[in-house]
Amino acid sequence: MARPADGLKVVSANRLDSGAVVWLAADDQWQHHIAVASVFEGATAEAALERAKASAATGVVVDPSLIDVTLENGAPRAVRPRERIRSLGPSVRADLGVQAGRRQ
Amino acid sequence: MSHLQAGHYQYDEIDRRFLTERVEQFRRQVERRIAGELSEAEFRPIRLMNGLYLQLHAYMLRVAVPYGVLSSAQLRQLASIGRQYDRGYGHFTTRQNLQFNWIKLVDVPAILNDLAKVDMHAIQTSGNCIRNVTTDQFAGAAADEVVDPRVYAEIIRQWSTLHPEFTFLPRKFKIAITGATTDRAAIAIHDVGIRARALGQGAVGFDIFVGGGLGRSPFLAKSLRAELPQADLLAYLEAILRIYNQYGRRDNIYKARIKILVHEVGIDALREQIDAEFERIRGPKYRLDPEIVESIRAHFASPPFEDLPAKSPAFEAALARDAVFARWAEINTVAHRQAGYAAVTISLKPPGGIPGDATSDQMDAVADLAERFSFGELRVTHEQNLVLAHVRRDDLRALWQELGKHGLDTANAGLIGDIIACPGLDYCALASARSISLAQQISARFADPEQQHLIGELKIKMSGCINACGHHHVGHIGVLGVDKHGVETYQITVGGSAADDAVLGAVVGPAVGYDEVVAKIGRLVDAYLELRAPGERFVDTVARLGVKAFREKAYGTAA
Numbered sequence: 001m002a003r004p005a006d007g008l009k010v011v012s013a014n015r016l017d018s019g020a021v022v023w024l025a026a027d028d029q030w031q032h033h034i035a036v037a038s039v040f041e042g043a044t045a046e047a048a049l050e051r052a053k054a055s056a057a058t059g060v061v062v063d064p065s066l067i068d069v070t071l072e073n074g075a076p077r078a079v080r081p082r083e084r085i086r087s088l089g090p091s092v093r094a095d096l097g098v099q100a101g102r103r104q
Numbered sequence: 105m106s107h108l109q110a111g112h113y114q115y116d117e118i119d120r121r122f123l124t125e126r127v128e129q130f131r132r133q134v135e136r137r138i139a140g141e142l143s144e145a146e147f148r149p150i151r152l153m154n155g156l157y158l159q160l161h162a163y164m165l166r167v168a169v170p171y172g173v174l175s176s177a178q179l180r181q182l183a184s185i186g187r188q189y190d191r192g193y194g195h196f197t198t199r200q201n202l203q204f205n206w207i208k209l210v211d212v213p214a215i216l217n218d219l220a221k222v223d224m225h226a227i228q229t230s231g232n233c234i235r236n237v238t239t240d241q242f243a244g245a246a247a248d249e250v251v252d253p254r255v256y257a258e259i260i261r262q263w264s265t266l267h268p269e270f271t272f273l274p275r276k277f278k279i280a281i282t283g284a285t286t287d288r289a290a291i292a293i294h295d296v297g298i299r300a301r302a303l304g305q306g307a308v309g310f311d312i313f314v315g316g317g318l319g320r321s322p323f324l325a326k327s328l329r330a331e332l333p334q335a336d337l338l339a340y341l342e343a344i345l346r347i348y349n350q351y352g353r354r355d356n357i358y359k360a361r362i363k364i365l366v367h368e369v370g371i372d373a374l375r376e377q378i379d380a381e382f383e384r385i386r387g388p389k390y391r392l393d394p395e396i397v398e399s400i401r402a403h404f405a406s407p408p409f410e411d412l413p414a415k416s417p418a419f420e421a422a423l424a425r426d427a428v429f430a431r432w433a434e435i436n437t438v439a440h441r442q443a444g445y446a447a448v449t450i451s452l453k454p455p456g457g458i459p460g461d462a463t464s465d466q467m468d469a470v471a472d473l474a475e476r477f478s479f480g481e482l483r484v485t486h487e488q489n490l491v492l493a494h495v496r497r498d499d500l501r502a503l504w505q506e507l508g509k510h511g512l513d514t515a516n517a518g519l520i521g522d523i524i525a526c527p528g529l530d531y532c533a534l535a536s537a538r539s540i541s542l543a544q545q546i547s548a549r550f551a552d553p554e555q556q557h558l559i560g561e562l563k564i565k566m567s568g569c570i571n572a573c574g575h576h577h578v579g580h581i582g583v584l585g586v587d588k589h590g591v592e593t594y595q596i597t598v599g600g601s602a603a604d605d606a607v608l609g610a611v612v613g614p615a616v617g618y619d620e621v622v623a624k625i626g627r628l629v630d631a632y633l634e635l636r637a638p639g640e641r642f643v644d645t646v647a648r649l650g651v652k653a654f655r656e657k658a659y660g661t662a663a
């Protein structure tokens with residue numbers, strides 16, 4: 001069972017083929033930037049997670065989960081350090097990951 | 105294969121055919137996973153059996169480096185894989201293995217194929233099986249070596265690889281072996297620790313320790329058996345594993361390691377069980393035939409050393425005229441059993457650098473230098489450095505100059521800048537907090553060689569979570585990252601050691617936030633400099649005065 005949704009959420013997963021971090025965005029497309037992720041609240045978050053699990057079942061992504069976010073200038077930003085690092089890339093290698101303009 | 109030589113176990117055709125078949129098997133499994141024929145639940149255990157994890161940013165492939173020994177050709181292949189399939193670097197771990205951080209699932213069959221070409225793989229680097237056996241990085245070289253542990257590490261590798269009975273143990277199982285008077289293999293913190301000894305008249309025997317391990321419930325290994333004869337090594341290990349397999353706590357992952365069995369049952373009761381099983385199975389099937397031992401020993405025969413005088417005039421002259429070189433030589437080389445040679449630690453800990461990381465270019469450079477200066481063979485240390493084990497003293501300065509061209513000449517082996525740090529929250533899916541960036545700040549803060557020298561031996565070990573891959577419990581200063589309501593918080597311990605004086609560190613004060621760790625360590629070091637008696641290392645001063653004296657200095661008496 002997913003934990004009860006409270007506050008703002010986005011859905012994240014890793015792509016099966018590359019392992020890259022992805023975020024559920026408009027039209028339920030998986031995107032590489034958290035900034036374009038769709039933000040959900042309450043029951044809509046649970047519903048989005050269910051759709052993500054269906055996507056996982058077809059082998060596009062693995063391990064989808066709900067991630068706590070806040071809005072910064074209208075764009076979602078992960079609350080926990082773990083998800084912030086996932087959304088950007090290693091804090092010790094600014095040349096790698098999404099923070100460096102890479103897709104992974 | 106042409107790249108293999110003395111000091112390196114050589115695969116035979118059967119080994120190679122097995123590896124090729126295994127790669128093809130995994131290729132088909134990946135295809136079936138991508139095609140949707142296998143679910144993630146079905147595929148996950150398969151990929152883990154091939155050393156493939158899903159981490160924060162991508163897949164991570166953990167490549168086995170048996171007892172930390174690599175040929176130049178193997179290191180070049182790792183460099184090439186790093187360049188072609190990763191981001192041009194790899195990370196050497198406390199299990200003497202190498203991890204690639206940015207691997208795509210679809211590339212893994214090709215990578216495993218490349219590894220197989222140089223007799224390497226990623227099997228048994230994950231899962232509840234017997235993991236890579238680790239040993240002294242100066243094996244076959246150290247002046248204080250009594251028995252070459254690589255011979256027995258290789259025997260244990262062969263025995264434990266794909267052992268049908270021990271593929272699904274209650275939990276993972278780690279073995280370390282040393283054959284020197286000084287333990288550099290940290291045998292006290294392993295599920296089984298082995299000290300190989302000379303028993304007189306050419307006989308080799310083993311002192312066996314069991315139940316060491318860190319993680320959530322840290323324990324030091326207890327003495328199980330002294331002077332086990334060579335012929336009984338595998339029978340006895342088999343007996344230990346069988347008893348563990350039978351009685352280990354499969355019901356609770358936190359209690360599944362053999363250390364908990366030792367703790368709950370008691371070492372004497374466990375010994376009784378193991379001895380009974382040993383007596384039952386002891387016999388021709390498990391007897392380690394001296395001829396087999398000798399045939400494996402032949403693989404680890406000494407390289408063709410030159411007959412050299414103990415003193416090298418070229419080296420002595422270089423020491424006299426170049427103080428920077430002299431410092432590196434003092435700190436990063438150790439005495440060799442062969443006159444005129446030294447074993448060299450190549451530090452992967454430049455000030456402000458990421459502990460254990462090496463770029464593909466650096467790996468290529470070290471492979472070349474190993475070929476030029478150390479018979480084409482090198483080692484990975486559990487402290488996340490590299491070693492060239494057999495360098496002529498005459499060549500040390502030339503080697504040092506070459507290392508300098510690649511940023512590999514840091515003189516800090518065993519000093520405060522030589523920090524063990526696990527990948528932590530920057531890469532690891534299990535992490536609670538960052539560890540690398542703190543290590544970078546500490547090594548940068550103490551970059552001054554004079555200051556490092558003044559402080560002397562000080563081993564800082566950092567883990568990003570309770571799993572303790574960074575061995576924090578046995579750090580002279582240990583740092584453990586915890587997640588306190590979403591905030592990275594750190595528990596600092598002092599007084600631990602993984603060496604012959606093995607002891608678990610004690611918590612020195614209340615946990616602190618990320619921004620306070622470096623300052624706290626600075627205060628602990630200041631306290632040591634103030635309190636130490638002549639000749640005392642940090643860990644000696646803690647042992648003499650107790651944790652309280654350090655707590656008062658670093659946290660104030662009220663803490």
Ligand code: SF4
Pocket residue numbers: 526527528529532533534535536567568569570571572573574
């Ligand atoms: S100690 Fe924890 S954070 Fe560090 S590598 Fe191990 S599991 Fe990951």
